Structures are given as C-alpha cells and as structure tokens.
Amino acid sequence: xxxxxxxxxxxxxxxxxxxxxxxxxxxxxxxxxxxxxxxxxxxxxxxxxxxxxxxxxxxxxxxxxxxxxxxxxxxxxxxxxxxxxxxxxxxxxxxxxxxxxxxxxxxxxxxxxxxxxxxxxxxxxxxxxxxxxxxxxxxxxxxxxxxxxxxxxxxxxxxxxxxxxxxxxxxxxxxxxxxxxxxxxxxxxxxxxxxxxxxxxxxxxxxxxxxxxxxxxxxxxxxxxxxxxxxxxxxxxxxxxxxxxxxxxxxxxxxxxxxxxxxxxxxxxxxxxxxxxxxxxxxxxxxxxxxxxxxxxxxxxxxxxxxxxxxxxxxxxxxx
Numbered sequence: 001x002x003x004x005x006x007x008x009x010x011x012x013x014x015x016x017x018x019x020x021x022x023x024x025x026x027x028x029x030x031x032x033x034x035x036x037x038x039x040x041x042x043x044x045x046x047x048x049x050x051x052x053x054x055x056x057x058x059x060x061x062x063x064x065x066x067x068x069x070x071x072x073x074x075x076x077x078x079x080x081x082x083x084x085x086x087x088x089x090x091x092x093x094x095x096x097x098x099x100x101x102x103x104x105x106x107x108x109x110x111x112x113x114x115x116x117x118x119x120x121x122x123x124x125x126x127x128x129x130x131x132x133x134x135x136x137x138x139x140x141x142x143x144x145x146x147x148x149x150x151x152x153x154x155x156x157x158x159x160x161x162x163x164x165x166x167x168x169x170x171x172x173x174x175x176x177x178x179x180x181x182x183x184x185x186x187x188x189x190x191x192x193x194x195x196x197x198x199x200x201x202x203x204x205x206x207x208x209x210x211x212x213x214x215x216x217x218x219x220x221x222x223x224x225x226x227x228x229x230x231x232x233x234x235x236x237x238x239x240x241x242x243x244x245x246x247x248x249x250x251x252x253x254x255x256x257x258x259x260x261x262x263x264x265x266x267x268x269x270x271x272x273x274x275x276x277x278x279x280x281x282x283x284x285x286x287x288x289x290x291x292x293x294x295x296x297x298x299x300x301x302x303x304x305x306x307x308x309x310x311x312x313x314x315x316x317x318x319x320x
Contacts, residue, residue, distance in 0.1 A: 010092040014070045017096050021063040022283035028055035029125070030280070036124035046117075049126035050110075053117040056127070057107025058100075060279060061148045063286065064249070065099035067241065068152040071159035078166050106148040115140040121273035130256040131264065138260045149253045157242065240289050248282035251275050 032052050036042050042049065073087060073095070110116050110128060115137055118129045130141050252275045259267055 010087045010089045011073065013089070013092045013096065014066060014073070017099070018063060018066045018070075018286055021059045021066060022286055025056060025059035025063065025283045026280065028052070028059065033125055037122075040124075042119060042123055042126070049119065050117050052126045053128060054107060054111070056279075057148075058104050060283075061103030061106055062100055063103075063283065064148065064152045064245075065103045066096070067245065067286070068155040068159075069095050069099050071156045071163075075159040075163055078163050103148070106144050109140060121276060122269050125273075125276055127276075128256075130259045131267075133260055133264075141256050141260050145253045145257055149249055153245065153249075156245065160241070244282050244285050244289065248279050252279055 029052060032044060032048065036044070044052070077087070107128070115132075116129045117126050118131065119125070120127045128140070128144065129137060255267060255271070255275055258264075
C-alpha cells in the first residue's frame with residue numbers, strides 16, 4: 001500500500017483490519033502456547049489464562065465480524081453501485097469499530113461472572129468453559145456460538161448468495177442485450193445503402209459496414225466474457241471463504257455445543273488441541289484469500305518481487 005496509492009482505498013481498510021486481527025491472534029495465542037508447551041504446563045497463572053482467552057476471542061471474533069462486514073459492503077456495491085452510500089474512509093472506520101465492539105461483546109461475560117475461562121487440551125491453552133453443564137453455562141455457550149459464529153456465518157453466506165444471484169442476472173441481461181443490439185445493427189447497416197451510389201461504392205460501404213459490425217460484436221463479446229470471468233472469480237472466492245470459515249470454526253463451535261448435551265465423552269485433550277489448531281488456520285489463510293483476489297495487489301506484489309530479483313542480480317554482478 002505504501003508503493004501504490006490505489007491500494008490506500010477505504011475498501012482495503014477491511015483487508016488491513018483482517019490482517020491485524022489474524023496477526024494479533026497468532027502473536028498473542030501462539031506465543032503463549034509455544035512457551036507453555038516447552039514448559040509442559042501453563043506458567044502464566046489465571047491472569048495469563050484470562051488474557052489468552054480474551055485475546056483469542058477478541059481477535060478471532062473480530063476476524064469473523066470483519067469478514068461479515070466485507071461481505072455486506074460487497075453486496076451493497078453489487079446491488080447499488082451508483083447509490084449515494086459511497087464507501088468513504090469515515091464510513092469504513094465506523095464499520096470496523098462496530099465489528100470490534102460486536103466481536104468483543106461475546107467473549108467478555110466471563111470477566112463479569114457469567115461462566116469462566118479454563119485450561120483446555122494438555123493444559124497449555126485456555127478458553128471459555130464448555131465443560132461445565134450448569135444452566136448458566138449452557139446459556140452462555142449457546143449465546144456465544146449463536147452470536148459469535150452463526151450470525152456472522154449467516155451474513156456471509158446470504159450476502160455472497162445474493163451477490164452471485166445479482167451477477168448471474170446481470171450477465172444474462174448483458175448477453176441478451178448485446179445479442180439484440182448486434183442483430184439490430186446488422187440489419188440497419190445492411191439496409192442503409194444509398195441508391196445513388198455506384199456499384200463499387202455500394203460494395204465498399206457494405207464491406208465497411210460489415211467490418212464495423214464485426215468489431216462492435218467483438219467488443220461486446222469481450223464485455224460479456226469479462227462479466228463471466230468476474231462471476232467465476234466471485235464464485236471461487238465465495239467457495240474458499242466459506243470453506244476456510246467452516247473448517248476453522250465449525251468443529252470448535254460444534255464441540256462446545258455438544259459438550260453441553262452429554263457428548264463430552266468425545267472431548268479429549270487430543271481433540272481439543274487439534275480443534276484449537278484448526279481455528280488458527282483461518283488466521284493464516286484469510287489474508288491470502290482476500291489480498292490475492294485483488295488484481296492490483298497481485299500486480300504490485302509481482303512488481304516488488306521483480307525489483308528484489310533485479311536488485312539481487314545487480315549485487316551479484318557487482319560482487320563478481
């Protein structure tokens with residue numbers, strides 16, 4: 001973004017925020033987890049346990065809500081591209097603040113006495129208490145899973161569903177319109193031959209008319225092709241986002257819910273440790289999906305890599 005001003009646009013603020021949440025999740029949780037794993041026990045006390053769980057919840061849920069905010073803004077851009085609701089810096093910052101607040105609300109109740117934070121896995125990580133089965137414990141788990149997981153997931157799925165529907169309709173309308181316009185232009189150009197022209201001039205006019213018609217048809221076909229490519233890229237992005245989202249968070253959320261209804265026999269230190277690792281995969285992959293889906297970002301990344309290669313070649317030639 002420092003190299004290209006075009007990347008410093010409000011819509012890319014969401015990508016920055018997503019990178020911040022994912023990086024914060026990895027730095028805060030992984031650092032303490034690695035240290036505790038080498039020590040073979042949790043050495044940071046209950047305060048460290050609370051901090052670990054809060055950071056994991058705030059950054060993790062912040063990442064999910066940021067993904068939901070991205071899907072909403074893309075839906076608005078597709079449905080109402082010329083509306084007065086422009087994606088300004090001020091509006092984007094407000095959306096990001098709301099996403100942070102929304103994500104933080106669901107993980108804070110244990111600090112005020114509603115449930116608590118406990119050790120999980122091999123005792124080297126901490127999370128919310130989904131082992132206890134009291135009434136208030138069940139209510140907290142269901143509230144957390146619904147508000148922190150199901151609602152953002154529903155927003156993401158519904159938003160991208162409407163986006164794909166809109167793109168499909170738009171591409172079909174564009175195809176039908178271009179086909180009708182091409183037929184009308186062909187008929188009009190074939191009929192617009194002046195009677196007072198000579199035979200040679202009539203032939204030249206028809207050739208020019210056919211050439212112009214072919215060029216226009218090729219241009220229109222190019223537009224249709226670009227529309228199809230955009231739609232295909234949107235489908236792939238939706239597939240990747242939903243797959244990573246569900247793979248990372250669905251098993252963990254499902255385990256937390258099942259543990260409240262008598263299925264805790266499936267919860268072992270091995271399963272909880274693996275599920276914790278799955279939640280970290282989204283933090284690693286999400287920035288790549290969103291950033292590399294941007295053509296401008298890929299171009300700048302390619303230019304940066306080429307500059308590094310050129311610099312390396314120059315230094316090698318000078319040293320030799």
